[in-house]
Amino acid sequence: MKLFDPHIHMTSRTTDDYERMYAAGVRAVCEPAFWLGQPRTSVGTFADYFDSLVGWERFRAAQFGIAHHCAISLNPKEANDPRLREVLDLLPHYLAKDGVVAVGEVGYDSMTAAEDEVFAAQLRLAIEEGLPVLVHTPHRDKPAGTRRTLDVVRESGIEPGRVLVDHLNELTTALVADSGCWMAFSVYPDTKMDERRTVALLREFGTERMLVNSAADWGRSDPLKTVRTAEAMRAAGFAEDAVERVFWDNPVAFYGQSGRLLLTGDAAEAAPDLTATFAGNSVLRGARPER
């Protein structure tokens, strides 16, 4: 079975991960823009980061047979740094690029006034650019943050079917289910959700508008958690078409609203040429393979 990981930060991962993901059936990913574990201090580093999301990282994924898409945004955590507010001025250009399938991650971290402004501004950009939105819900005070998120989404006028609310759990899923927005679960080795609890929520709420991701990044995480959760669904008695709906059809339907998915079918099956270059560099660091 092929899988689409709708939220994974491949910039922080290794080529070993790409190889293991491909071997386990992952054929497409979406990498939302987020913070890098250490705060950035200038707009220029965001431009370089966005360039790598639409450039080098997409190239690198393709070298391992995986279609890489991205979402672009000023993330909620760094929205609080006044030095970075001008990142908003960069967004119209980057949101117009090929393979940019959403605005995201946006939303709340500490629910400050700055986060309010930046979130609302980016919802307006999503409407103008015709893109869906990936919304991060806060790690702390999650139910209140989720309710506030849904209020801001409603006030923005964006269609709920174009909004994905991520990092949900037992306390927040029902709120989002009632809103008409899409729902996503991040399955982590020890925080957020695990496979068993995710499957229990899928049984309770069904598989419509439901996505599961690994959200793997620079922290302790596992890029194969999508695969493990699919296995847990099967073990719990879900039919194969329900598993495929969650791990392929739903991400394709949600991000497909952008009109910019880069899924080429058989092309992803072809053995990539590892000596190919992007901006003068290759995954072999320019070396030619020994013959």
Place this chain on the structure above:
Amino acid sequence: MTEPRAATDPDPTAALDDVLAGEPAVWLAHCCAAAADPVVVRRAFPAMGRRLGRGPLRPDADPADVHAWTVDDAGRARLLRAAATGTSGQGRGGLLALLDQLYAHGDAAERRGVLRALDVLPLDEEGLPLLRDALRTNDVRLVAAAVGGRYAARVLPDADLDQAVLKCIFVGVPLAGVAALPARAGPQLARMVADFARERVAAGRSVPADVWLVLERHPGAVDAAELPRELHSPDPPRRGAAERFFAGRRASPAEEA
């Protein structure tokens, strides 16, 4: 390579009207009408290939020809010309800032669009830094766009042009598409090209035949680089490379013209 190239036509974007119809044509016209707003331009610029297509502008062009304009190149050039008209009230500074921004945050296709548009914009030498940036890369799309236009032929100083031509030979950008050639091929460039040929021949390697576009203007450089002597080299691969080099002279475009 016998067709006149788009870059030397009076208006390289005119052919767009033959290939665009319906929604893409309406979209581009709408963007051009609103091009005084830099945000409109910055949104339309990356979307150009998606909206208009990325194929050759002229249906008879070879899609592998790095000098051939694409539909999205022409769309970007037309948009920037509209932006230049729209921002004329703010002086040239507004246009230059926009070009810098589009180039700085552009992927290869967007950068190529900026470089090709230089031919249709009201600029003196302000675009030179962009040409120089493109010529520092080894990306044949950017190198070709930086030397293919009449703007480059007009503003590139001799030393930059000489290095650019040598880079074209090195990375495989055909010299027939370099707008400044053969007219601006000076003795210094001929010396550099002949030395390059000598180095290749001495290594027993082939030399691209289009170097004759430069060398035919200054045949003395071939003798000065002692290339004829290589025909008598005792080393067979070296002698063979010299024979192939001189055979290229007979097949070169300059000879045909």
